[in-house]
Amino acid sequence: MVTVWPRRLALVVAPVHGESFASWVDRMALRNACPPWAMVEALGLDVATSSDVRSLAYGVVAMPETCRAIEAATGVSSEVVRGMHLEVFDGSVLDLAGVRVGDKESVRRAEGREWVQFFGSRVCPTCLVASGGVWLAWWKLGWAAVCPTHRTLLVDLCPRCRVSVRRGPAGQPARLSRSRMPAPLRCGALLSGVVCDQPIPQISTGVVSDKLADQQQLVLAVATRRRSALIAGQVVSASQWFAVLKATALLIRLGVPEVLPLLDTTLDGQGALAAEAGGQRWNRAGSVGRFGMAPRTALVAAGLLAVALEVAAAESESELVARLMPLAAAGRMQWKQRRPDLLTLVALPSVFTAALDAVLGGQARRQ
Template sequence: MLPRRLALVTAPQAGEAFGSWPDRMAWFNRCPPGVMAELFGLGLRGPSADLRPRTFGVRANDAVCDAVYAAADVTALATERMHLTVFDQGPLVLSEVLAAGDTAARATAGSGWVEVYGSRTCPLCLLSSGGVWPLWWKLACAGVCPVHEVVLLDRCPSCRCVLRWGGMRPRVLSNASRRAPMSCASMVGRRPCPQWLPMVRARSAPPGVAGLQQRWLEIACGRVRPVLGGVEVSRAEWFAAYRACVVLVRLGLPGVLGRLRGAPAWWRRVLMGEREVRGLSRARFGWGPASAEAATVFLAVVMPVLEAANARELGQCLMPLVRAAADAGGLGAKPLSQVAVPAVFARAVATQMPVNRRMPSPW
């Protein structure tokens, strides 16, 4: 096997998404992304020759790693770090992502806790990096850029589509059209949207939320051992608690907003709109934030709860979420039955269940 096959190679950047790197390679080589994928030897073969596998960007197998190494001299470890597997048993459960991929022909933007096909973005980061799309921008909890302290952009102001979304066929890597790394590039008809994203004005994030997003990222990337209520827990347990808090907030709307001290008026608009998008079905209540704005609000609400210093403080922080969900009658269907929260979190929730009346456990 030759160690290198392509003459013009741009090195992947730390934290870059796998889909972003071939896009940049294709742009510099002046060819469509589907052609670049073939040059990489990724072997896109399905119902049509331009259809990427459902594991594309999610999990790298040996064949993908070997093909990328042969084409671009990029190691298997570097290739694996560009895939969503780095977030497995943390903000993502990989088996759930792959199971959702089974219905890729009817793909839905932002289902679950990750944007498999599209992405959010910080226009300022995109400009300064020359078109690098970090992997964490795909996560549903990506709301704020910690560097520039702006709310991430999730939809194009021109075409109104999710950024880098493939239109009606999101799994297609076009063999006909090029797409600039700093453009929206969602498929509108037969052509990618040309909106130049660095021209879009980013909105300033609420004070302090950029720091919350940075601490969330430190745990998501495994750089910090998470602590919950004064007890060390695994990444999977910490993010299960985060999911549970998101569900409790949704169940308690709109009454929960009156229980949160200092909640600004715009939170109601964002969260009520987000709940409408996610629907009232039990399944969708377990999905991640539907927009960067909603992710920003959830960060502001949930992170202070999970950063409680001890179990007693954790229970007190959970009180408005649990009581509002109980008052709204949202706990009867056991909405947290599929969320494997740690024992310290379950006990804290139990201490805040309303007294003097029968109330079913959320589990």
Template sequence: MMTVRPRRLALVVAPASGESFASWVDRMALRNGCPAWAIIEALGVDVRASSDVRSLAYGVVTMPETCRAIEAATGVSSEVVRGMHLEVFDGSVLDLAGVRVGDKESVRRAEGREWVQFFGSRVCPTCLAASGGVWLVWWKLGWAAVCPEHRTLLVDLCPRCRVSVRRGPAGRPARLSRSRMPAPLRCGALLSGAVCDQPIPQIGTSSVSSKFADQQQLVLEVVTHRRSALIAGQVVSAGQWFAALKATAMLVRLGVPEVLPLLDAPLDGQGALAAEVGGQRWNRAGPVGRFGMAPRTALVAAGLLAVALEVAAAESESALVARLMPLAAAARMRWKERRPDLLTQVATCAPSNVIRLVSGSVSRRSRLRR
């Protein structure tokens, strides 16, 4: 049986470089004067049949046949369409293996495991204003902390409604409305039936040093394979590099508050990290989930990134060990005899296995319980 593809749309907006799929759909909806749901239906993307609908894995992964349908409807190539989804980062900063369109459980597991926001985003208000409402896909990553161009922290929360930016009604995943028009430059969160109309370009931002901006740029270049990933002077895959950064971040969290004086971060960043670690709820993964969760704010992400990159940038394996040992010592002080002695293990193991040791040790929940 022949598959009937949707008719080519008369008014098509060209995707901006690095734009997210949801952002592109919203801008197309505005150009066509209709709700985003109508555009999604015209593109041939499956949506739920309810008053407010969204596709499972919307903007996360897509199927080849969906990409072909969108190409037929818009003239935008399947490769570009896929590049607007988070799956473009699969195998580097994200592991989306097992995520399937229409499988709610697979999406839920991946969102809880990966350092990413499937249905939310951080944002640079200045970039958003300059582009007229283009939301970049990398803003969704857990390591997204700083705008390299404007050297400011990305925004996490709307200052008016205190809901995570682009997250949706009262913090729940946003759905595609059949009636409301998109508002890319406004918050748009639904609270008790009212829509928050906070203009995002008017949200104040905090300046950061050129060092933090350069570190974020490095991450973006590794994510997009424009720069080789190095650990202790050795080339590794992007996936290994980000696993090492996460392992180091987990070790830092284990050492809070004793580790705070060792961090090259401003006092507000140290305070944010301490508050996040102290306030995290223990989930079904126990302490593993607590210390392995994605940073909740750009400020915490920037602090963890600075430490992790400093460790990875060691010029040799012995230097790598030297940089990890103070972090392990702080973790040992914090956990005392209730956890494995990482300091001793780091000092005695083969340097090339240090990161693997740290990653493996902090992920064994049975050894991390209080």
């Protein structure tokens, strides 16, 4: 069978390092004066109907033949194309092994399980303006809390429409438009058929500490495998390191409100965490129950990140136990009631499991 590649495009925009695939497609569409649906079709993706967008795992994973088609159409290498998809984080901060292109149910399950927004995003307004509308892939991660460059909290909710920026109707992924031109500097969320045109550069955000900005930079370095992951002085895999952060976050949430005075975060951050934990639905049987939901806001993510990284930074097993002890004490009653099973089903490093067993008196392995 002869492979038919898409025709080479005359106008190509070079991807920016770290840019998300959807962002690049939008900028390509603007450069070629066509709507995103037409741009994606020109790149060789199968978009026979607009409803197919959800099942394409758009911007999440890309099949090798898709990457080759895009390379044929643009000259952008398959490796760079793949790097614009969230699968670049697979095996570190995300587990996308079960996501299959063309299977929207696998996409739905993965987004519910993983700490990520497949179709929405947080954003640094200053970065967005400086880049002329480039949306970075890591802004989609659940651990995305602050901009390490500008040292400000990321924006997640639009002040005008009050939903996550870039989201589609009713929290669903937005379909690629056949007629509307993209607007990278605006919210773009779709509500009741109306696109929110809130200018993102006009959204204010708060300044964060240098320490928190450096912690965010560490998270990105481990997520992209540019830095080794350590727990209690022992080298662990990136996926194990992030499992430790999630397990610590669950301990924190289980301890609300008793744990709040122990947290190295702002009063606003404590309030946001308390409000989220109060409305959290826990599912003991499923993956959500094991880890808890991904942080709903950047403010909550920042609070969890600051404490979880303090725990992960312990240089010895005894120090790890000491840092876990107050969190475990605050959440002991809630732990008994909810009995989360994450420690029996997730690949946590043995040094962390041993520390949890020490502070929880053997409850860490309860079934």
